[in-house]
Amino acid sequence: MSKKIVIDPITRIEGHLKVELHIENGVVVDAKSSGLLFRGLETILKNRDPRDANQITQRVCGVCPQAHASASSMCLDDAFGVRDSIPENARLIRNLIHSSNHIHNSILHFYHLALLDYMDVTNVKTDNPQVGIVLNFLKREEKGPFIPREEGDFRFPVEINQRLLSNYLKALDMRRVAHEMLAVFGGKMPHSCGIVPGGVNTRPDSGRISNFLGRVLEVRDFIKNDYWEDVKTLVKFYPEYLEIGAGCKKFLAFGAFDLEGKGDYLERKRFHPSGITDEKLQWEPLNGKNITESVHSSWYEGKTTYPGDGQTCPKRVKDGYSWIKSPRYNGRAYEVGPLARTLIAYARKSEPVYSLVESRMKEISVDAKKLISVMGRHISRAIEAQLLIEETISWTKAIKETGDYVAAYQLPEESTGAGFSEAARGAVGHWIKIKNRKIQNYQIISPSTWNMSPKDENGNPGPLEQSLIGTKVRNEENPVEVLRIVRSFDPCLACAVHILDRKNLTVKNCILI
Secondary structure, eight states: OEEEEEEOSOOSSBSOEEEEEEEETTEEEEEEEEEOSOBOHHHHTTTSOGGGHHHHGGGGOSSSHHHHHHHHHHHHHHHHTOTTOOOHHHHHHHHHHHHHHHHHHHHIIIIIIIGGGTOOTTSOOOOOHHHHHHHHHHOOOTTSSSOOTTTTTOOOOHHHHHHHHHHHHHHHHHHHHHHHHHHHHHSSSSSOSSEETTEESOOOOHHHHHHHHHHHHHHHHHIIIIIHHHHHHHHHHOGGGGSSOOTTOEEEEOOEEESSOOSOGGGSOEEEOOEEEETTOOOBOOOGGGEEEEOTTBSEEOOOBOGGGOOOEEOOOTTOOBSSOEEEETTBOOBOSHHHHHHHHHHTTOTTHHHHHHHHHHHTTOOGGGGSSHHHHHHHHHHHHHHHHHHHHHHHHHOOTTSOOBOOOOOOSEEEEEEEEEETTEEEEEEEEEETTEEEEEEEEOHHHHHTOOOOTTOOOOHHHHHHTTOBOSOTTSOHHHHHHHHHTOOBHHHHHTBOOGGGOEETTEEOO
């Protein structure tokens, strides 16, 4: 028996995502992932001063703007000829601003986006007034609009639900503290002004360093004492999700957080190393020239090309079903994100990632290859959050109050550049062409452009689509398995489509039809 299911919109993610499923005998046999807003910031950037890109591209997303600030600044550093001249202090402070946002995103995703797929927030008994407010807000009535407990596949006993709900509320405070961390050197959040071409615009001093460090230690305690324990609990009660949602089994990372300041971005020593791997966990170096973007199933005109030569011309083409393009590496779909970063570092035996993965896997009696799953994405985030918070402390202590923090540059008449970094959700790439000291072309590939991409010209589904195909659905009226797979990727559709204001859907040389 065949059935079509459309979930539109999927909630508790960033942006507007539709998933269309074809199910036969309880198994998903085909899936389509659709981004439902126009991708427009690349067009907005045309003919502007190149230095505007660092601020405008942060408006791609209010959740992970620092990943775009990082990639854009590197792209401009490259185009301006100062890629290898960034002062040590600037490298460190850039890392601190970016890591603050990265850590915030990991806490946000687990506690406030994904965990509610597994936790029954009404099945608790507590005298905590804050918890009581949440319960009153979310209280389910017998015939109300919420899913009954048995249909939602909620398995935690009351005391664990109570602990998780308490940590859900505590995580709100930790996100606030992470934002405050970012603002110490970045000025504000979202859309900070701290990272600029050539370095940063904030001179470090003992007050800022001390202010930042105090907040880092507060967040570290939460990650160390609560986050990992809650992920372990999830693994214990939902072990079959170590077998679900494996997807394309190919992984890619651009790498992030420079540990050295010279050389090609994809070849530098970074806290998160670059590379590709697959289910065999054998690392290979990544060649940026092998990246292409297809628009075969997207609502755009154009052809498959290297991103630096790409164009963004919207049109309701016949075979399209998404405003997301289809990035590919060597013609194949690759998953990006915390799972990809963890597996690539593990495959390279990169420390301290390799040792902590080994330790954590022994702790929960899971083979590292089982990370290629829904649960593996949550485990990987928790592991990298613990490692990144420790590295953030080290970077903070390495700052010198008297050091330089920005490199001088001249705006070129003509140039090209590319910058590569990582959002919490995965690989971010920016490409620029400058002519007459103006932006002639600017292209962006964000993490969810990789992960939520539609089929390419060869019929290859994107990573999310591949993760959904083959999934057994217990209840077709309430396909919780599907939603858990989708949210494990932490979709960000604002990033994937680069939203343009709906009031301005007509752009120069490209008219939305």
